[in-house]
Amino acid sequence: MDKRVAARLQRVIPEHELNSWEREQLLEQLSAYDPQRQEAVLVQVGILWPVSHSLCFAFLEQLEAGLACLDAQQLPEWVKGILAAYEADGLRAARLYMADVENNFLCRLRGENGLTFAEAQGRLLPYLRGLAGRNLQLATGEEAATDTETIFLPREVTFFQNRDDNFRVFKLLASFQWAFIHQDLYCHRHDTANALAAGFAAGDASLEQADVLELFLKQFPHRQLAGDIYHLLQSVRASFFLQSHLPGLMRDARPFFALQLEDLSRLPLPEGAAASLHAVRLWLLARLAGGQCSSRSAAAARLIARLPDGMTSMAEVFSLTAEFYELLRPAAKDYDPLPPLVFQGTLQTQAAHRARLARREARKQKFIEGLAAILPPESGKKKQTTEDQPEKRQPAANVLEGGANVSPMQPQGGKDEDEEKQIAGEPRFICLDDEKLALPEELKNLAREIEDDLGGLPAFYIASAGMKAGSRGKSPLAAFESEDGSALRGELLYDEWDYRRQGFRKDWCRLIRKKLHPVKGTFVNNTMDTYRGQIIQLKRQFEMMQTRHRFVKRQRDGDEIDVDALIEAHADVKAGHVPSERLFVRLLRDERDIAALFLVDMSSSTEGWVGTALKESLVLLSEALESLGDRYAIHGFSGMRRTRSEVYHVKGFDEPYSDEIKGRIAAIAPIDYTRMGPPIRHFTAELAEVDAKVRLLILLTDGKPEDYDDYKGEYAIEDTRHALLEAKAAGIHPFCITIDREAQDYMAHMFGKINYTFIDDVRKLPLRVPEIYRAITS
Incomplete structure (x- = not known):
């Protein structure tokens, strides 16, 4: 047995x-390899073993x-x-990955295999959000689909050997689902829902909460056939839309459409109503592939002839759905549904309806909070006439329920300059007791x-905001922000630096202090399991940083005699010189005396991966x-406007x-905005009271300071910079x-060139934060 290999293995x-x-078995396996392979294998064993013993044995x-x-x-x-497969789907997935080296690894290495969702997601998500103009999410599903908040895509695309071609397929699938959302596939827009429901639910007060598309499809005796006709027509409509708006994408996708057409043409011809829908699908694929397809079915030919070139309106889709259903109804009894086209995906009416109601509730709460923040406390009170009777008002435009004292303003009578600019029906102003209050851009949107x-x-949205503003005004801790720039009153008030006036x-x-209430769940345990090996390593590294002992020679007093110094002194006496009095050795203890306060960004921009990584970082750091x-x-820290800068207590020094x-x-969890000045000043004062040689204030954030009001840009950066200078003056470091890719543009100005670091990959954050702390405190 090679002792060198045994020692290396240990x-x-x-x-x-x-x-x-x-x-013994592992050493026997290693002895069969040459030294280069032995070392290469042992390095990988060292990586896999802390993650999972079972995974390491499976690897061997x-x-x-x-x-x-x-x-x-x-x-x-x-x-x-192997690790990617294990972390995504567990040990079984890792074993399957290892079992087929050629297809799962080498083919991909040569660019000859499919592309996974995980590999495509990083490039797809910015593209999709750029298209949509909002934060749509991506997730895996059995087939392409959307609930209007998330777009689901398959785990892997393997239509082509080239990875770039497979990425184009992912891009196409995501684009079709976005087109469905943009074109209101699920009839969520009010005008669409009203037009669709006019024929079967006139005057129904509960329609607002109903799934209108589902009600429409249930009118037909054979709901499945009606749903498939509707979905196919919407797919035709989406393809027209994408050809108009993304012609390059659709042109690049022609080989994929041709491949789909070839596969579909080889399938046995279905019977009855399915045969006609099959013919329409062949026609659509041929059209998208750049060719033509003539239908053998007379019924299908009649359907295709009715499809307008460039169908754009929902009214056309509803009308054609009913017309096509009537045409195919004689064969509906034996209808066997066809699997959806790959780019078409599946209808998710129930999931989309749940997402719509959740989105509606979130918008309501956000609007009420936002409006309450700009309304004076008196807005919650009813205005009375001199006779102590409610003043009569004309119903405000764009308001669903009358009787609100505060309502969206619709210009009446003569038009002033602001009214000329206002688009009809668009809520640019709030009418507050006959006074105009302009809506901020975010509230307008x-x-x-x-x-x-x-x-x-x-x-009632506006009434709720008024009541919220009124109740807030009664509290000494939540006074209204005066737009004329007057000072606030109450406890925990902080100055703000205005660089323009110096x-x-x-x-x-x-500043309002709050305490986070602990939640029960698996997050911390899952984090500990995920990073088990790294936590062990971090603890060892941090233990080595603890109190160190060292001997200092040639001291006037100490624990032991310095023999070298004593011999020199004796020689000096013999030579007639005055001997040194420094004849002792002293044991010194280099004790760490550090107090560190971690200030974590809880703004809404940290939602998703960033927020998870920040919390994982805190778990690893605390363990170390x-x-x-x-x-x-x-x-x-988070908050909204200068009246409500909030700090959240997670852990105190004691x-x-x-x-x-x-x-x-x-x-x-993510909450509101990122006004950095007040929390920095608050915790500077708190740290100044801590008795320690070194006091650190460490911010973890994903971006620059910004708030809902005018606290943004140069103003916010200069106030934050001044707050940091105040901290340095108080002896705080x-x-x-940060993970903001634009951090270099402003971080050096705020913190100084050596007092910040940028992490380019949020996934590295949990491991990098403890490393950075070790570096700045060593």
């Missing part, structure tokens, strides 16, 4: 973690077959693929979305710091790291960890 896998039989079982196809230099990439959904702005706005921001002994605290603290970390 460094990779500690002796107590393998029984003697397993160790498949290693012989793998090395028959791979050389030692390719092992790291193969192991990356939100009101427009609500009107698209409901046909108007419900009066001075402070006194008592300009109100517990082994080091440094005092640390964790707080979050609180032990417990299950409750873990629950609070799990409870961290600020540092920032």
